Amino acid sequence: MNVDNTKMMDIKNIVLRFGGVVAIQNISFDIFKGEIRAIIGPNGAGKSSMLNVINGFYHPQEGEVWFRGKKRGSMKPYQIAHQGIARTFQNIALFKGMSALDNIMTGRFTHMKKSIFSQIIWAGGASKEEYENREVVEKVIDFLEIQHIRKTPVGALPYGLQKRVELGRALAAQPELLLLDEPMAGMNVEEKEDMSRYILDVNNEFGTTVALIEHDMGVVMDISDRVVVMDYGKKIGDGTPDEVRNNQAVIDAYLGVSEH
Amino acid sequence: MSADFLYTIEVILNGLMAGVLYSLVALGFVLIFKASGIFNYAQGVMALFAALTLVGLQEGRVPFAHLINAVFGTKVHHFDWTLPAIAAIIFTILVMVLFAVLVEKLILKHLVNQEPIILFMATIGLAYFMEGFGDLMWGSDVKTLNVGIPQGGSLWFEDFTIGWAAEGEKFYGMYVDLLDVWAAIIAISLVLFLTVFSQYTKSGRALRAVADDHQAALSVGISLRVIWVLVWSISGFVALVAGMMWGAKSGVQFSLSLIALKALPVLMLGGFTSIPGAIVGGLIIGAGEKLFEFFMAPIIGGATENWFAYVLALLFLVFRPQGLFGEKIIERV
Numbered sequence: 001m002n003v004d005n006t007k008m009m010d011i012k013n014i015v016l017r018f019g020g021v022v023a024i025q026n027i028s029f030d031i032f033k034g035e036i037r038a039i040i041g042p043n044g045a046g047k048s049s050m051l052n053v054i055n056g057f058y059h060p061q062e063g064e065v066w067f068r069g070k071k072r073g074s075m076k077p078y079q080i081a082h083q084g085i086a087r088t089f090q091n092i093a094l095f096k097g098m099s100a101l102d103n104i105m106t107g108r109f110t111h112m113k114k115s116i117f118s119q120i121i122w123a124g125g126a127s128k129e130e131y132e133n134r135e136v137v138e139k140v141i142d143f144l145e146i147q148h149i150r151k152t153p154v155g156a157l158p159y160g161l162q163k164r165v166e167l168g169r170a171l172a173a174q175p176e177l178l179l180l181d182e183p184m185a186g187m188n189v190e191e192k193e194d195m196s197r198y199i200l201d202v203n204n205e206f207g208t209t210v211a212l213i214e215h216d217m218g219v220v221m222d223i224s225d226r227v228v229v230m231d232y233g234k235k236i237g238d239g240t241p242d243e244v245r246n247n248q249a250v251i252d253a254y255l256g257v258s259e260h
Numbered sequence: 261m262s263a264d265f266l267y268t269i270e271v272i273l274n275g276l277m278a279g280v281l282y283s284l285v286a287l288g289f290v291l292i293f294k295a296s297g298i299f300n301y302a303q304g305v306m307a308l309f310a311a312l313t314l315v316g317l318q319e320g321r322v323p324f325a326h327l328i329n330a331v332f333g334t335k336v337h338h339f340d341w342t343l344p345a346i347a348a349i350i351f352t353i354l355v356m357v358l359f360a361v362l363v364e365k366l367i368l369k370h371l372v373n374q375e376p377i378i379l380f381m382a383t384i385g386l387a388y389f390m391e392g393f394g395d396l397m398w399g400s401d402v403k404t405l406n407v408g409i410p411q412g413g414s415l416w417f418e419d420f421t422i423g424w425a426a427e428g429e430k431f432y433g434m435y436v437d438l439l440d441v442w443a444a445i446i447a448i449s450l451v452l453f454l455t456v457f458s459q460y461t462k463s464g465r466a467l468r469a470v471a472d473d474h475q476a477a478l479s480v481g482i483s484l485r486v487i488w489v490l491v492w493s494i495s496g497f498v499a500l501v502a503g504m505m506w507g508a509k510s511g512v513q514f515s516l517s518l519i520a521l522k523a524l525p526v527l528m529l530g531g532f533t534s535i536p537g538a539i540v541g542g543l544i545i546g547a548g549e550k551l552f553e554f555f556m557a558p559i560i561g562g563a564t565e566n567w568f569a570y571v572l573a574l575l576f577l578v579f580r581p582q583g584l585f586g587e588k589i590i591e592r593v
Contacts, residue, residue, distance in 0.1 A: 055479065081481030093476035095469045102459075106469050110481040112462040116490065119461040130460060169480065 007066070008033040008177060008209050009054070014063035016049055016233075023049040024060065025233040031177070036203050036210045038220045040244075041230035042253060047213045048090055050230070051179050054211070055087050056080040068176075082110045086175035088166045090182045090213075096155035100165045103154055104140055107172030108133040140172050144198060160191040167195075171202060178202065180212035184219060192216065196223050221245065229253070263429040266421070270434040271554045272547050277440030279546020280447045281509070284502035285523040286530065286538040287450070288495040293532050294471045295491040296368075298379045302387035304520020306356075306496060309390050311503030311512045312398040313355050315405050318348035323397045345407040349500070356496030357489075364489045391517060400514060405507035410438040443505045450501060451539060454494075463490060525573030531586025540584060545569045 009031040016024040023046045031037045039047045052058040054065065056077040065072045067083065075083075086107070095103050112133055118124035141147055144164050149157060154165050163183065170178055183199065184192045196219055202208050214220045220227060221241040229237035229244055231253040237244050244250055288303045300306075316323060320339040328336055343351070367382055418433030425431035458464035469477045470487045477484065506516055522545070530541025549568040557564055576583065 057475070057478075076483070077475075077478040078481050078483045081479060087479050089476065089479075093473050093479070095472035095476065097472055098465070098468055102465055102468070106465050106477075106480050106482075109462060109466060114462070116463055119463055120457065122456075122461070126461065130462075173480065 006033045007031070008068060009211075010066035011050075011054070012064045012066065014050070014053055014060045014065075016046075016053060016058055016060045023233055024053070026063075027230070027233075027235045028063075029228045029235065029238055031209060031211055032225075034203070034207055034209055035225040036199065036212070036223055038224035038227045039211065039213045039230060040215075040217070040220055040227055041236075044232075045230040046233040047230055048181055049233075051087065051181050051211070051213060054177075055085055055179055081173070084110075084173075084176035085179065086170035086173040086177075087179035088163075088170050088181055088183060090185065092159075092162050092166050094154045094162060094166055094169070097153060099151050100146060100154050100157070100168070101137065101141070101150045103165055104137045104168045104172045105133065107140075107169040108137060110173055111136075136174070137172050140168050143171070143201070144168050160187055163187065163191075163195070164198075167198065171208075174206070176209060178208050178210045180210065180214075182213050182215065184214060184216055192219060199223060261424050261426060263425050263431040266425055266431055266434065268551075268554070271550050273434065273436060274440070275547035275550030276543050277437070277444055277546070278550065279543040280440070280444045280539075281502065281505055281542075282519075282522050282526045282545055283539045283542025284443070284447055284450075284498065284505060285520055286526040286542055287447075287454075287535065288498040288502065289523055289527055290530075290532065290535055290538045291454075291495045291498065292491055294535075295467050296379075296470075296488060297376055298383060299376070299532075300495070301380065301383040301520075302390060303495065303499060304517045304523065305387040305390045305394070306359075306499035307503035307506065307519070308512070308514065308516040309359075309394045309503075310352055310356055310496065310500035311405060311507040311516065312394045312403070314348055314352045314407070314500065314504060315403045315507070315512050316398045317351050318343050318345060318405075318407070319403075321398060326399060327396060349407065349504075352500055353497060356500055357493045360489050360492035360496050363492050364485060368488055369485065387517070391514065395514070402511045402513040403507075405504065405512050407504060407508065409442045409505075409508055411508065412438055414438050414441065439505070439509055443509075446501060446505070447539070450498065451535060454535060463487075467491060522569060525569040527583070528573040528576050529583055531583030534583070534585035537583055537585030545572065548572060 007030045011030065012028050014024050014027045015022070027050065039050055041047050049058060053060050056075050056079070059074060095106065098106075112129055114124065114126040114129050118126040141150060144167065146161065146164055146168065149161060149165075154162055157165065167180070167183065180199070184195050187195065199210060199212070200223055203210055212224070224241060226239060227237070227241055227244045228235060229247070229250045236253055237247040237250040239247070285304060285307060288306065289300060292298055292300045292303070315321070320341045320343065322328065322336045322339060325337050328334060363386070367386065371379055371382060413435045414437075417436045420433070422431065422433035458468055466477065466482045466487055467490065469480070469482060470484060474484060477487075503512070503516065506519060526538065526541040526545050528541075529544055530537030530539070549565045552568045553562070553564045
């Protein structure tokens with residue numbers, strides 16, 4: 001992990017409301033280039049909302065998102081994808097009718113620039129582009145060790161493999177910032193170990209910055225460089241795993257505080 | 261072989277060919293329904309509009325001639341040029357793309373996240389608007405369309421089959437219309453093209469992705485609006501092909517838009533979400549109604565072609581509501 005303390009993303013004073021409900025209350029934190037940044041917190045703390053703000057599904061009422069040193073204006077999610085931010089979803093959002101290979105190929109969308117006309121006549125570089133991107137995808141497939149399910153429609157795959165294909169789709173985009181929403185939810189111990197290894201490898205080998213939400217404390221403390229803790233839409237802790245572990249507010253939020 | 265048997269074969273053959281034309285219309289429905297969940301009632305009118313535009317451009321008709329003449333008291337009707345068929349086809353494709361852009365900008369954009377029934381109503385409105393607009397633009401007279409597709413019976417096929425009947429039987433060879441043969445060839449190429457396009461291009465995958473999951477599609481960088489324009493352009497193109505074939509067969513007239521209704525039973529048979537289903541459904545309806553007419557009309561009186569397709573579709577609705585190829589409807593309790 002080559003964390004060099006330059007800010008890849010700076011999130012400033014985000015407030016997000018749904019009607020009268022305040023999902024995120026004035027939260028600020030930053031993500032360094034090359035680090036694994038975790039967001040943890042009890043259910044309903046606003047973690048997924050935070051991820052949705054980062055990738056543009058939600059537009060916060062207040063606050064600013066700075067990406068690569070520039071303040072980000074109001075952007076659509078697909079535009080943000082083109083900026084180099086890829087993500088996975090808590091409840092797997094794959095293209096169910098398509099094969100694993102095709103799903104991961106859609107991850108290359110932002111890298112394929114040939115015109116629609118070129119694609120229609122399958123000339124003028126469109127076929128070359130298709131093959132080049134196919135090679136990238138094959139590397140991702142090798143990396144995630146899912147060669148045997150390349151042609152399987154993902155709807156027919158077991159849960160753990162679906163999660164892996166979804167990670168593959170995000171990786172195929174070769175993102176600068178990878179957002180993972182509970183990448184290990186619903187997995188057994190072995191699958192969690194595999195997934196942790198993939199996340200660490202992605203971070204190490206490709207230098208991809210990772211921001212992830214996870215419930216499994218053991219995993220979070222093992223693989224992240226820094227952790228943000230949220231509770232009821234507020235930030236209650238921020239620091240290295242050790243700092244967070246010893247933070248009284250965090251302990252209270254997780255274990256409950258007795259009334260004195 | 262007995263002549264009766266050969267006649268039956270001939271009826272099936274012609275039915276299949278007629279079915280191809282139903283399939284072409286149904287194909288346009290399926291494309292839009294798959295990608296955006298909209299049942300596009302205007303698909304038939306799009307075919308009519310495309311055919312009108314094609315004839316108009318080819319013959320160098322002045323658009324809105326009636327309107328211009330009424331307002332300015334002039335008597336314009338034709339420019340003094342005509343276009344070769346291929347140029348007229350290309351310009352018509354451009355018109356259909358422009359139409360797709362306008363549909364997205366003026367209608368779909370404002371109806372994002374609405375109930376399917378509202379989108380359906382919008383396409384009904386669109387259908388009637390386009391019918392009126394087409395009338396205003398090109399006039400309501402029946403136009404002959406000739407884009408150079410061979411027409412008439414195939415003499416070769418007649419000669420080829422004439423010897424099949426047993427000695428002494430009255431049989432003069434099978435009749436197959438060349439136009440129908442061409443329609444079949446074009447339909448097959450169209451389906452092959454669409455299959456390859458959707459499997460092996462970035463935009464094709466994006467189309468399928470959007471059909472499956474909007475959020476995930478956005479997250480990999482696909483713009484829904486661009487995809488909708490693309491989908492409407494493609495079905496505009498399919499509409500043009502269908503309109504061209506029907507127009508060449510029976511003249512470009514406003515009853516063409518009613519053909520869209522025949523696509524409904526085709527879709528109920530084939531399934532609303534399946535491209536092969538649209539083709540097979542069309543073939544079954546085409547061959548089925550001709551066969552039924554051939555055998556049953558002498559017994560129960562004629563004109564069975566008007567209702568047979570709908571009765572068949574009703575039966576399918578009862579026993580297999582998702583159609584032959586449609587996705588299974590699973591209800592979770």
